[in-house]
Amino acid sequence: MxxxxxxxxxxxxxxxxxxxxxxxxxxxxxxxxxxxxxxxxxxxxxxxETDLEARTPPRPYDPARDGPNPLAPRSIPDEARCPICGMYPARYPRWAAQRIDSGGRVDFYDAPRDLVIHDQWLRQEKGVAEDRRVAAAIWVRDYCSETPSWVAADAAWFVWSPKIIGPMGRPEPAACATEQAARTLAEAKGGEVLRFADLYTRFRW
CATH class of the missing domain: 1.20.5 (Single alpha-helices involved in coiled-coils or other helix-helix interfaces)
Structure with missing residues (x-):
């Protein structure tokens, strides 16, 4: 028991x-x-968050500083920061990009991917001014040149390859001024050639 x-x-x-x-x-x-x-x-x-604008406000157009054409590419201030990642685009001249809205304000980016993502956010965000949501001019730097100049995004050719690493330490689409330069880079890096519109399906907000 x-x-x-x-x-x-x-x-x-x-x-x-x-x-x-x-x-x-x-x-x-x-x-x-x-x-x-x-x-x-x-x-x-x-x-x-809707305070992307507050954290990294766009730079207003100043004719005395930026020249007579409000849609022309502008010099990147050393203190300017990318509104998406917070990096300093002036430190990455081969990768930099900029978006000018229809009000003449400009945002600077460390690479085209962040520009595309921010442009999508601005288009969808109802808390910003209407003219902020409209891109009047978009410029990218010619990665394929040793002395990179500004190229209109719609006219540029982009190369996407896992071997092309951008400022964030990840693959980024590299902009080239000509199709031939893009195809040469794509062949060397085992990548594919894209147009600017293609980036909007590749990188979603």
Missing amino acids: AGKEAAHRRREVVLTFASLVSAAAAGLWAYHFQAERAAQKAEEGAHC
């Missing part, structure tokens, strides 16, 4: 211990899930 009672108690202890372990595991899973979801929401919030 005593043996049966002892066995019964041992069984109760085992079941209680198993229940505690199960509850602890469930609690840990729930904590992990909530923490992961909170991190995801924070990341989404950082990506989609």
Whole structure:
């Protein structure tokens, strides 16, 4: 009789211990899930927040500083920051890009990918002025030249290859002024040649 009672108690202890372990595991899973979801929401919030404009405001047009044509490419100030990643485009002259809105304001980017992403955000965001949502001119730097000049984005040719690494340490589309230069680079890097419109299907906001 005593043996049966002892066995019964041992069984109760085992079941209680198993229940505690199960509850602890469930609690840990729930904590992990909530923490992961909170991190995801924070990341989404950082990506989609409407204060992109406040964090990195566009630079207004100044004829005395920027010249008589408000749609011409402008010099990148050393302190200018990319509105998407926060990097300093002036430090990456072969990759830099800029978007001028119909109000004459300009945003500078460290690479064409961020320009495309920001342009999509501006088009969709209802909290910014209407003329901010319209791109009047978009310029990219000629990556294929040793002395990169500005090229209108619609006229440029882009090369996408996992071997072409941009300022963010990841593959980026490299702009070239001519189709021949782009095809030469694509052949050398095992990449594909794209037009500017193609970047909008490749990189989504």
